[in-house]
Amino acid sequence: MNHKQQIDLPEFLRGIEPYAALEDAAFGRLVAAARLVHVERGETLFEQGDACRGVHVVAAGRIKLSFCSPHGAEKVVGIVSAGQGIGEASMSIGRSHQLHAEALSDTTLVFLPQHVLIECVESDRKFACRMMKRIAEKFHRLLVDVESSSLLSGAERIVDFLIREIDLGPARGQAAVIELSLSKSIIASQLNLTQEHFSRLLRQLSEHGMIVVDGRQISVPDVGRLRRYRDSGAGHCVNRGTRSAGRGRADWGRLAAA
Amino acid sequence: MNHKQQIDLPEFLRGIEPYAALEDAAFGRLVAAARLVHVERGETLFEQGDACRGVHVVAAGRIKLSFCSPHGAEKVVGIVSAGQGIGEASMSIGRSHQLHAEALSDTTLVFLPQHVLIECVESDRKFACRMMKRIAEKFHRLLVDVESSSLLSGAERIVDFLIREIDLGPARGQAAVIELSLSKSIIASQLNLTQEHFSRLLRQLSEHGMIVVDGRQISVPDVGRLRRYRDSGAGHCVNRGTRSAGRGRADWGRLAAA
DNA sequence: GCACCGGTTTGATCTCGATCAAAACCATCC
């Protein structure tokens, strides 16, 4: 089935964020330099430390970005799916990749070489501006992750994740259903949990009636209750000196309360 | 002593990274719109959630950036000192601040309003390009932090921190001395540790002869040994499935080995 | 049907690192 499907490059790129704004001349040069890349499921696109030769835009499929520790452990930082770019930051400061990129499914990407992108950024102020925003958004998202994983407990991180997931879908009152698009082990790693611990926490949440787990489908009977659980804890930042690190303890009592 | 010392704004800004590149006309407008801000030690510059009205560049003093959990805990994300900017990312995507900013000492900042900066970015492609790089660098640094705190153990994070600190100074062989410029509790929080645990780990490292601690001065008799300790563990990322999260265990045996 | 395989769950156990509490330092400032 994988006869490297062809794409209409110009049309595709015109639909993707920073490139949509590119003026015609530069856009032409970019398209001319672009190359299609295909990665089979499980194959790696690049490793930590590889030189970053440009940006990859996912056309179809999904890429997992992760750190790999010397001990053989892995921490998933994010999943990149169709329409999103990889490596803008590394490219723009000319450093090598910090992350390991691996295909979760057979994936087609559009590769945009660094030198052409640099040229575009330097010649087209509108484009530079958009690219800047893209990077800033990534920074922002990463900070959100740092926040949750450095000061929420495991259960809280899961609840937070669920709520974010719900907020992506159409707004409806009370109940909600979430269909996980990724394996639980990957989600666990993104939330800085082992798959085992993640599984246990899910069970506990369901035992307390917060959620109902059925395979990769998670139903939330009362979204408001979930929100209340997340937000309970205390008012915002009551400056009391550097009472460092500490994340919230499990506190299953709050579950009943919410 | 704090009679809000005056600064030569144009001269100051011309020495700071993205602004150095700004073309004269825009630069003039920026300087005209700039305001001096003074924050006393311990006072907060802005809170999480406050609207971001522009960028602050530190002229003198230091600002602590941190998250504050609902539980009253705090996680220090970074320290900003003279010559560095705060809030470029939030400003460029028009979101509110994600961090709490507090002065560690009496601090003077140059405030650059958002609308003028936006104007600069949109009119000056060179400037936009530089600003993009600044944000990308911040993103890069944050990723490094995420990496170390998600897959290194406490001791390893400290060693990693010490090495980075040493590498900042002049390159000299064998021994090195580090003068901590911050309180240990703040460093601990940056490394995702409590001050207590941080203190204990320092003692253990010194018991094993890796370092000698004397107040805020840390001597490293053998930098190579420190490096060997950090890098020991195994080859790089031997793809063995999603063996998630797990950071390296303490493993004081490695200390002797190194 | 059964073997096989990836993902997921459960169980038993261990430990790193947090928490609470008190003492030890160490400056300044009266």
Added chain:
DNA sequence: GGATGGTTTTGATCGAGATCAAACCGGTGC
């Protein structure tokens, strides 16, 4: 000198979450 206030250390204890190991599914292929 002693009182004061911040920073750092030490001690005792607890717990969230990791680790190791085995069992349990739900497919898919033969």
